[in-house]
Amino acid sequence: xxxxxxxxxxxxxxxxxxxxxxxxxxxxxxxxxxxxxxxxxxxxxxxxxxxxxxxxxxxxxxxxxxxxxxxxxxxxxxxxxxxxxxxxxxxxxxxxxxxxxxxxxxxxxxxxxxxxxxxxxxxxxxxxxxxxxxxxxxxxxxxxxxxxxxxxxxxxxxxxxxxxxxxxxxxxxxxxxxxxxxxxxxxxxxxxxxxxxxxxxxxxxxxxxxxxxxxxxxxxxxxxxxxxxxxxxxxxxxxxxxxxxxxxxxxxxxxxxxxxxxxxxxxxxxxxxxxxxxxxxxxxxxxxxxxxxxxxxxxxxxxxxxxxxxxxxxxxxxxxxxxxxxxxxxxxxxxxxxxxxxxxxxxxxxxxxxxxxxxxxxxxxxxxxxxxxxxxxxxxxxxxxxxxxxxxxxxxxxxxxxxxxxxxxx
Numbered sequence: 001x002x003x004x005x006x007x008x009x010x011x012x013x014x015x016x017x018x019x020x021x022x023x024x025x026x027x028x029x030x031x032x033x034x035x036x037x038x039x040x041x042x043x044x045x046x047x048x049x050x051x052x053x054x055x056x057x058x059x060x061x062x063x064x065x066x067x068x069x070x071x072x073x074x075x076x077x078x079x080x081x082x083x084x085x086x087x088x089x090x091x092x093x094x095x096x097x098x099x100x101x102x103x104x105x106x107x108x109x110x111x112x113x114x115x116x117x118x119x120x121x122x123x124x125x126x127x128x129x130x131x132x133x134x135x136x137x138x139x140x141x142x143x144x145x146x147x148x149x150x151x152x153x154x155x156x157x158x159x160x161x162x163x164x165x166x167x168x169x170x171x172x173x174x175x176x177x178x179x180x181x182x183x184x185x186x187x188x189x190x191x192x193x194x195x196x197x198x199x200x201x202x203x204x205x206x207x208x209x210x211x212x213x214x215x216x217x218x219x220x221x222x223x224x225x226x227x228x229x230x231x232x233x234x235x236x237x238x239x240x241x242x243x244x245x246x247x248x249x250x251x252x253x254x255x256x257x258x259x260x261x262x263x264x265x266x267x268x269x270x271x272x273x274x275x276x277x278x279x280x281x282x283x284x285x286x287x288x289x290x291x292x293x294x295x296x297x298x299x300x301x302x303x304x305x306x307x308x309x310x311x312x313x314x315x316x317x318x319x320x321x322x323x324x325x326x327x328x329x330x331x332x333x334x335x336x337x338x339x340x341x342x343x344x345x346x347x348x349x350x351x352x353x354x355x356x357x358x359x360x361x362x363x364x365x366x367x368x369x370x371x372x373x374x375x376x377x378x379x380x381x382x383x384x385x386x387x388x389x390x391x392x393x394x395x396x397x398x399x400x401x402x403x404x405x406x407x408x409x410x
Contacts, residue, residue, distance in 0.1 A: 100197050100206040105190045106214035112175040119184050120271050124170075126178060128275055129224035130267035131170040133186040136398030141192050144397045145199035148390055151410045152203035155377045155388075162245070163200065163390040164207040165193045165397050166229065166237060166349050169222035172213050189394050196397065207244045207389075209237035223278045226265020227395070228319055231282050231352045238356040241389070250359035255283035260321060262314030280318045282308050282355075285334075289358050292331040293324055297373040307332050307355045322351035328372040331365050334358035342387040343380055345369055345409070347402065349393040369406045376409045 117126035124131045144165075152161040170179070171189040179186050190210060197206040213221060213236055221233030229237075235252060242249045263278040284306075291304040304324065312321040323330050326348055332355065341363040344354050347370060357364045365385060367376065380388060396402045 100208040102194050102198055104211075105194065105208075106211040108172045108214040108217040110173050110175055110217050112177070117174075117178045117181065118273070119181070123267065123271065124174070124178065124184065124186075125271055125273055125275070126174065129169070129173065130271055130275060131174050131186075132168055132227060132395065133184060134168070134170060134189055134192075134394065134398075136187055136189075136192045136394065138192075138195055140398040140400070140403075141195040142199055143400070143403055144392075145196045147403055147407045147410070148204055149199070149201045150407070151376065151388075152201060154410070155380070158386055159377070159380060160205070160387045161203060161390070162205045162207050162241070162388065163196075164209055164237065164241065164392075165196055166391065166393045167193065167210055167213060168227065168394055169229075171394075172217040173222055192394065192398065205244065207241050209240040212236040212240045220279075223263065223265050223319075225263065225268050225275050225278050226319065227267065227393075228265070228349060229352060230280070231322070234349075234352040235283075235356060237353060237391075242360065247360045250285070250356055252283055254286045258282050258284060258308075258310070260312060260314060260318045263318035264314075264316050265319070266316075268316070277314075278318075280312075280321060282321055282352075284308070285355075285358065287358075288335045289355070290333050291323065292333070293327055294329045295327050297328045297371070301331075307358065319348075319351070323354060323366060325351070326368050326371065328368055329366070330354075331363060332358050333363055334361075336360075336362060338362050340387070341365065341383065341385045342389060343367060343376070343383075343385045345376065345388065345390045345406070347392055347396045349396070350391045353391060367409070369409050370402070372409060374409060 113127065115127065117124050119125075122133050124133065148161070148163050152159075155161065167189040170186055174186075193210060197208075200206055213233060216233075216236050219232060220230055221236065222229050239249050258281065260280040260282075261277070263280045265278060268275065289307045291307050292301040293304055294301050307323055309321050309324045312318055317325075319325075323332070336359060338361055340361045342357060342361045343365040344350055344357070345367050346354070347368065350366065350368075354364055354366050363383075363385075365379070365383060367379070376388070380386070390406075392402075392406075
């Protein structure tokens with residue numbers, strides 16, 4: 001074969017081989033490009049997922065730290081309870097029907113032996129009694145008022161809504177000179193309650209029990225070993241409620257006082273000193289009362305022949321004499337035949353208060369918002385109730401966790 005023939009065959013074979021190799025290279029290049037693209041997509045997707053997870057974790061941590069992780073005894077709420085945008089009606093910050101003149105709050109004047117006080121943690125020991133330091137703020141007060149306003153705005157015009165905030169022993173029993181000292185202070189509860197009441201809309205009637213308690217601050221209206229008030233203190237608050245709603249007031253002279261000695265309250269085991277014991281008094285009435293008690297939401301009601309657990313004894317649970325302690329729902333009944341019903345939404349401060357209402361109402365439906373599940377407005381409608389009273393101690397009203405629990409039944 002000539003060189004020209006060889007060259008032609010060689011070139012032909014070379015071009016054929018080259019074309020095959022070029023085709024293979026193109027396929028390989030496409031595969032590599034696809035792998036690179038897939039790898040880039042995987043890397044970018046993974047990066048986006050990681051960023052989303054980091055944002056979610058930080059959001060949960062932020063919410064946990066500042067929204068709903070407060071201890072139930074600490075009043076430093078920081079999260080506003082937002083109203084429903086679907087059913088919320090316009091509200092005003094001015095209470096046109098309030099029973100309270102905010103410029104007229106009495107000043108407590110407890111007896112003072114000029115002795116010194118001792119700080120132990122978040123409580124103060126003085127004169128054989130323990131006092132909780134109060135740390136509520138304008139924000140926590142506003143949150144509570146907004147929660148009540150939201151319910152009143154959505155509940156309908158046929159439901160009368162009242163609210164009473166109860167000051168604690170520190171406000172009424174501790175001399176002013178001891179309300180701040182070396183390393184501690186307690187905020188003004190009068191100012192906090194005024195803030196709450198000033199934020200109520202015209203749909204909410206504020207009830208001022210502060211002045212009655214201040215007037216009787218040197219009487220046995222709070223326990224020394226426990227964070228609750230006594231039945232005498234709650235009676236003075238009841239008088240304030242009856243007056244603000246233009247109702248006749250039950251007189252304790254008509255009632256029989258009963259006593260449980262040796263009450264060792266909630267402070268007994270958290271302080272080092274010996275603070276003695278308390279006496280729990282409760283008054284039985286000159287008319288018949290009974291109670292239907294449910295120990296769990298949706299459970300069967302238990303019939304009780306009295307609104308008091310009269311078998312209660314001395315010890316740490318003596319406050320449980322009032323309506324058998326904290327239960328989701330208690331319906332107090334009397335034979336007074338007034339033709340009226342009321343729902344009372346409360347925490348444990350309300351326990352000593354609600355028995356007096358049996359003088360003015362045939363049925364008192366007592367809802368503990370910490371344990372009850374349901375819709376308050378629906379419950380009132382189903383049971384023919386047209387009055388609701390929210391009664392809470394000042395510590396509870398300024399606690400974020402309690403406020404969330406309260407809003408959950410709205």
